[in-house]
Amino acid sequence: MHSTLTAVAHATPDAIAEPASTAVSQRAAPVVVPIHAAALKVACSSCNLRELCLPVGLSDGELKRLDSLVEVRQSLKRGEALYTAGQAFTSLYAVRTGFFKTRVAAEDGRDQVTGFQMAGELLGFDGIGTERHTCDAVALEDSQVCVIPFGQLESLSRQFGALQRQLHKVMSREIVREHGVMLLLGSMRAEERLAAFLLNLTQRLQARGFSASSLVLRMTREEIGSYLGLKLETVSRAFSKFQDEGVLEVKQRHLRVLDEEALKQLVNGSTC
Amino acid sequence: MHSTLTAVAHATPDAIAEPASTAVSQRAAPVVVPIHAAALKVACSSCNLRELCLPVGLSDGELKRLDSLVEVRQSLKRGEALYTAGQAFTSLYAVRTGFFKTRVAAEDGRDQVTGFQMAGELLGFDGIGTERHTCDAVALEDSQVCVIPFGQLESLSRQFGALQRQLHKVMSREIVREHGVMLLLGSMRAEERLAAFLLNLTQRLQARGFSASSLVLRMTREEIGSYLGLKLETVSRAFSKFQDEGVLEVKQRHLRVLDEEALKQLVNGSTC
């Protein structure tokens, strides 16, 4: 048992800071309330995510043109699908607030979480190739996305080299990310996978101004397991092991990274 | 043991047709001999792979412009790297003849094959995001690629919507392919993985005019295993099992698919 650590966790239930995405939404657009499929005018040029999102590298003039293209915001309740496999592809989506998962399903019912997306990240690339979506994107909490009509985005990126380049970079990075997941799924053991996942998550949260050590998971153990090719029990056991070793403080979905180095060693040094 | 089947295989060493990529190269450019890094003029507009490659959907005029962009062909010997992780990214590559693997490496030496590429398929997307390649591309047999300078390709695709769209489609399909691999690695068992791999391979060979049932593997058991997240012994055992069951005829790298339905059922129907 890890009585000491759990005792600590119990004694300080609020010690773990809350990097809730609602904090982001409050900063970004304090007046926005979740209205379903609402058309709200919030310009890319004034968005606090523009350094992480599609506008990277655009001039003011180009940014203005992008603003006029991204007119619609869409709100989703937790559990709602932004799109599902088979739907006609029309647009990409940029996460404004909230958290998503994407998943592919096999005919037999098996499914695989292929990614988790947070604020500033783009969704929908899977649909370009066949003009139909090939996976589902589901909100893991109440969320809001910017709708980017893809035909118009292509038009605009024929005019602006910087936009074209950024679009290509984002797609390329998605390919590279998936290479990393393939490496993880193909050659890492359970604890290494979880460590890699946690490091990736904290890094992305940090890029958004959150603490690198305290976080709240927006997904269940089962969803983490699906992403990592593990069963939920294995994920749970790995969390407990990390806690026993003093690497992590785990209290339900609240995590605190106590020894980041240990996680990094687990991912890189296979010899242990 | 599968004496009957191996006996058959022995009795008909040439019964399994040879879908060697040399056949393709002969058709495409009978005069070309493997000259290293040779600059040879072979137009996209007259390439027999144009229906599978970047030129899909282009008009004659557009095709001509693409021709002028793709000036350099590069020949590689078996085992040579087209590019390696860390190299500056300048170009995409289209496989003209031969066969490649791409692989990512972890710091500790572990590596993972992320894909196999055959004639008409594009390589190099991993480099766009960071302007450096993030994986290695290695020729599995003597091969030839068309070099597509990416800056110029972006310029041209700003002029030609059809080219732009095709580029986006190819990248999107790469993302979707990787989703499929993630599903495979995350949730399938060894034989299911091999079955899925073989079906994918025969389908792509068929699209290039080869038999759907007879093929020659261009990669080792170890490379297949790396791609599928398995050890080479497991791959070998799965091949033997398929042979025992009459699903496959296996003779070293020569394969004949005897019961395609059985393979399909393995992939889809999890209930077995």
Added chain:
DNA sequence: CGCGAGCTTGATGCCGATCAATGCATGTGG
């Protein structure tokens, strides 16, 4: 003709899946 890379096959062991029971937090209706 013999070497060596790649492949096959067997024996054994371990990691993670599976099955099962319990615990914990949240929410809902009596």
Added chain:
DNA sequence: CCACATGCATTGATCGGCATCAAGCTCGCG
């Protein structure tokens, strides 16, 4: 406000699939 339901998480016991270790085997090639 408590009783209960429900969804999620933890933990234990057992099992099975694949990795690992270890021989041989095959075939292409110098």
